[in-house]
Amino acid sequence: MAVISYREALRAAMREELKRDDKVVIMGEEVAQFNGAYKVTEGLLKEFGPKRIVDTPISEAGFIGLGIGASMLGIRPVMELMFWSFSYVAFDQIVNNAGNIRYMSGGLINCPIVIRGPGNGGTNVGATHSHTPEAILASHPGIKVVCPATPYDAKGLLKAAIRDNDPVYVMENTILYNDKGEVPEEDYIVPLGVADVKRIGTDLTIVAHGRAVITSLKAAEILEQEHGVSVEVVDLRSIRPLDEETILTSVRKTHRALLVEENKPFCGVDAQIAYLIQSKAFDELDAPIHRVSSIDAPQIYCKRMEDHQLPDVNRVVREALKVLA
Amino acid sequence: MAKPAVLTHPESLKRPAGPSEYAKDPVNAALSKAEKIALYTKMARIRHFEQRCIRIYQQGKIGGFLHLYVGQEAVAAGTISLLGKNDHLITGYRDHGHGLMVGMGMNECMAELTGRVTGCSQGKGGSMHYFAPDKNYWGGHGIVGGQAPLGTGLAYAVKYMGLKGSCLVYMGDGAVNQGAVHEAYNLASLWDLPVIFVVENNGYSMGTSQERSTAHPGCLAKRAEGYNMAWDVINGHDVYEVRAKTAIALKRAHEESKPTVLEIFTYRYFGHSMADPDKTYRDKEEIKEYRERKDPVLAFEQELLREKILTPELSQKINEEAMAEADKAAIFADESPDPTVADITKHIYWEEDNRGPKTTSRGTIIFE
Ligand SMILES: Cc1ncc(C[n+]2csc(CCOP(=O)(O)OP(=O)(O)O)c2C)c(N)n1
Ligand SMILES: [Mg+2]
Numbered sequence: 263m264a265v266i267s268y269r270e271a272l273r274a275a276m277r278e279e280l281k282r283d284d285k286v287v288i289m290g291e292e293v294a295q296f297n298g299a300y301k302v303t304e305g306l307l308k309e310f311g312p313k314r315i316v317d318t319p320i321s322e323a324g325f326i327g328l329g330i331g332a333s334m335l336g337i338r339p340v341m342e343l344m345f346w347s348f349s350y351v352a353f354d355q356i357v358n359n360a361g362n363i364r365y366m367s368g369g370l371i372n373c374p375i376v377i378r379g380p381g382n383g384g385t386n387v388g389a390t391h392s393h394t395p396e397a398i399l400a401s402h403p404g405i406k407v408v409c410p411a412t413p414y415d416a417k418g419l420l421k422a423a424i425r426d427n428d429p430v431y432v433m434e435n436t437i438l439y440n441d442k443g444e445v446p447e448e449d450y451i452v453p454l455g456v457a458d459v460k461r462i463g464t465d466l467t468i469v470a471h472g473r474a475v476i477t478s479l480k481a482a483e484i485l486e487q488e489h490g491v492s493v494e495v496v497d498l499r500s501i502r503p504l505d506e507e508t509i510l511t512s513v514r515k516t517h518r519a520l521l522v523e524e525n526k527p528f529c530g531v532d533a534q535i536a537y538l539i540q541s542k543a544f545d546e547l548d549a550p551i552h553r554v555s556s557i558d559a560p561q562i563y564c565k566r567m568e569d570h571q572l573p574d575v576n577r578v579v580r581e582a583l584k585v586l587a
Numbered sequence: 588m589a590k591p592a593v594l595t596h597p598e599s600l601k602r603p604a605g606p607s608e609y610a611k612d613p614v615n616a617a618l619s620k621a622e623k624i625a626l627y628t629k630m631a632r633i634r635h636f637e638q639r640c641i642r643i644y645q646q647g648k649i650g651g652f653l654h655l656y657v658g659q660e661a662v663a664a665g666t667i668s669l670l671g672k673n674d675h676l677i678t679g680y681r682d683h684g685h686g687l688m689v690g691m692g693m694n695e696c697m698a699e700l701t702g703r704v705t706g707c708s709q710g711k712g713g714s715m716h717y718f719a720p721d722k723n724y725w726g727g728h729g730i731v732g733g734q735a736p737l738g739t740g741l742a743y744a745v746k747y748m749g750l751k752g753s754c755l756v757y758m759g760d761g762a763v764n765q766g767a768v769h770e771a772y773n774l775a776s777l778w779d780l781p782v783i784f785v786v787e788n789n790g791y792s793m794g795t796s797q798e799r800s801t802a803h804p805g806c807l808a809k810r811a812e813g814y815n816m817a818w819d820v821i822n823g824h825d826v827y828e829v830r831a832k833t834a835i836a837l838k839r840a841h842e843e844s845k846p847t848v849l850e851i852f853t854y855r856y857f858g859h860s861m862a863d864p865d866k867t868y869r870d871k872e873e874i875k876e877y878r879e880r881k882d883p884v885l886a887f888e889q890e891l892l893r894e895k896i897l898t899p900e901l902s903q904k905i906n907e908e909a910m911a912e913a914d915k916a917a918i919f920a921d922e923s924p925d926p927t928v929a930d931i932t933k934h935i936y937w938e939e940d941n942r943g944p945k946t947t948s949r950g951t952i953i954f955e
Contacts, residue, residue, distance in 0.1 A: 287747070313747070319777065324770025327736020328743055331677075331754075334725060335744035354733050354767070367718035367726065368709035369934035403935045403953065422947060427937040455950025503950035534954075541955075 263446055269439040271413035272302050275420035276340060278449065280310050283338060286424060289316040289329055290342030299344050300380070300439055322352035326377065330360045333375040340424060346381030346433055347393040360429040361404035376423045381433035382473060383524060383561045384572050392561035394524055396433050397531045400502040406430040406454060407501040411475035413443035415499055418452030426454060435473045455503030459512065463494035466582055467512040469535055470522040471498040474573055478522050481578035491586055501531055509535060510543050517548040518585050522573050527555040552585045554578055595806035600822040600852055604886050606893060612831035614669065620896050626668055626826065627891055630660045630884045632909045633684045636693055639913035640700060644861045649700045653714050656684035658856040661883035662787050663688045665829025666755055669837055673745055673752025675723040677738040679759060680715035682727040689722040693916035703923035710926045711934060732758060732765025735784070739771040742782040746844055753781040753840035761792020761800055763807050776814040781840035783833070786850040787823070793859040794868035808850035816846050823853035824881040827890070854881065
């Protein structure tokens with residue numbers, strides 16, 4: 263198996279799907295000539311030409327709406343958002359149109375569109391560029407949301423998203439773009455709605471998604487080495503659909519749960535997970551569920567403080583020890 | 588600086604209604620007698636369907652918003668009568684006329700208004716959200732201007748697939764002040780997309796007149812120049828003129844893959860929606876003036892009478908049949924069942940509605 267970066271894994275997914283299906287088009291700001299704001303789409307214009315790889319003006323509502331309209335007629339657009347933060351100027355298209363048209367048409371229409379790009383804090387760019395809208399968007403029936411944490415999942419989830427016949431929003435993380443991992447060269451997908459146990463353990467379940475998975479894995483290592491506790495880390499991978507069974511199975515085994523995410527706490531993804539565990543596995547719990555999320559404020563610019571605002575390894579370790587106490 | 592109130596209207600609109608100077612335009616001359624009668628019949632059907640809706644609304648059977656198309660019939664009728672196999676359309680919430688024009692049945696349209704499972708969207712869309720993709724009709728959209736990027740995307744798809752077609756994107760005079768519309772204008776022109784933006788200018792966006800909503804005193808279509816797009820203004824009370832000028836834009840879309848903005852001057856006789864008491868922003872006299880002197884259905888009837896294609900008897904028969912059809916649709920809507928509780932969670936995801944051996948996604952997707 264080749265070892266490639268998260269960025270290369272995303273690119274490989276798009277390359278393979280562009281080759282497999284001539285209805286797939288890549289669109290977004292700077293995706294073609296500029297080779298991508300983060301070089302995710304590097305080389306695709308050269309390989310596939312301007313019909314398939316399309317630079318757009320800075321008109322998120324316009325070009326995303328255009329992609330949704332095209333998807334109704336069977337085109338399969340993969341739209342890049344330079345930041346998921348910019349989705350807010352296209353919110354009407356993303357929610358009202360992509361998310362509702364199937365329903366409002368009584369099932370006559372579907373919108374096989376993918377919107378992808380980084381949705382993360384931690385890059386010292388201030389509040390307007392650091393939103394993590396997975397919970398906001400996943401709260402709308404009609405929309406699917408995935409958050410890959412590793413190169414393997416990035417490729418497999420993006421390929422599954424492109425083949426899916428509903429709108430799928432893929433939230434990546436700029437901090438992970440250079441992370442390397444083993445990725446098969448042959449065709450595979452990571453199905454939507456299937457969580458992954460990234461580390462097996464017996465004393466505590468940590469549920470996380472996106473970069474919080476990486477943070478949690480590091481914390482789990484410390485907890486094992488320094489405190490002698492065995493931690494299981496469940497990576498959600500997909501927010502909606504949600505693999506409830508894998509979460510519950512793990513909690514039924516360890517009897518303790520810590521939920522880690524980079525969202526702000528209010529109505530974050532983990533609010534839903536906490537509700538799930540208490541409603542379906544209450545009797546299994548030996549301790550209250552704890553959460554670690556970002557400190558509840560707009561994203562701070564100061565890098566030192568932003569690192570503090572986001573969940574870090576120390577905070578996860580500390581909170582884990584509280585659940586285990 | 589005082590703003591000149593005069594807007595740029597087409598010449599024909601300034602003259603009293605009379606014989607259409609566009610009757611001999613090639614696209615109209617090419618119509619057979621039967622086609623002309625069919626076109627008139629469709630306009631009459633829209634009129635009677637909408638008027639029947641008023642009664643049903645007043646009986647409390649139609650929920651939410653109901654935006655009537657009465658007075659604007661020639662816009663949908665004229666433009667849609669020109670469309671072929673690869674021509675698509677999309678509009679806002681004032682969408683009944685377009686639906687009937689593409690061939691949706693009165694039954695499914697009426698049943699949608701009363702929220703029945705026999706409605707075109709199985710009672711899930713309502714008045715503002717009609718859809719008939721099998722007839723190239725992509726809705727029925729409730730957010731002002733939100734359909735403009737979608738329609739531009741439909742045109743993009745037509746072009747991508749190498750088809751000679753187009754998409755007509757209808758919107759109101761208020762919608763042109765939405766950002767999404769301007770983004771769509773720019774994209775359509777930048778990428779040479781076969782779009783026709785049809786601005787149905789009925790003079791008001793809810794209770795706000797064009798003068799009170801739009802800084803530029805000229806016509807709204809002229810904004811196309813800012814995007815290097817062709818544009819035209821049309822008297823929307825004359826279905827022949829609508830056809831003649833739309834045909835030019837369609838040709839531009841088909842032959843050159845270029846967009847156009849058409850501003851069609853029209854008028855609505857009833858309030859913005861049934862919830863609008865229509866008392867504060869315009870004179871009764873103004874409504875009367877339009878109804879009596881510029882009515883598009885009457886004008887076309889007169890035109891066809893003059894052409895000796897229609898007789899008063901035939902006209903009466905057509906109108907009676909349209910009324911009877913609307914009455915039957917009302918009964919159909921009354922007698923149809925509601926969607927079930929189980930139906931509430933259907934038609935959210937294609938993959939869930941079509942689960943089979945090839946489905947890969949798992950997990951919970953509808954939550955308790
Ligand atoms: C984004 C948005 N803002 C406001 C509304 C409420 N609204 C519905 S229709 C309308 C007036 C639109 O007028 P116009 O574009 O001229 O179309 P018309 O109703 O005259 O056909 C308004 C304000 C809405 N539906 N969507
Ligand atoms: Mg208006």
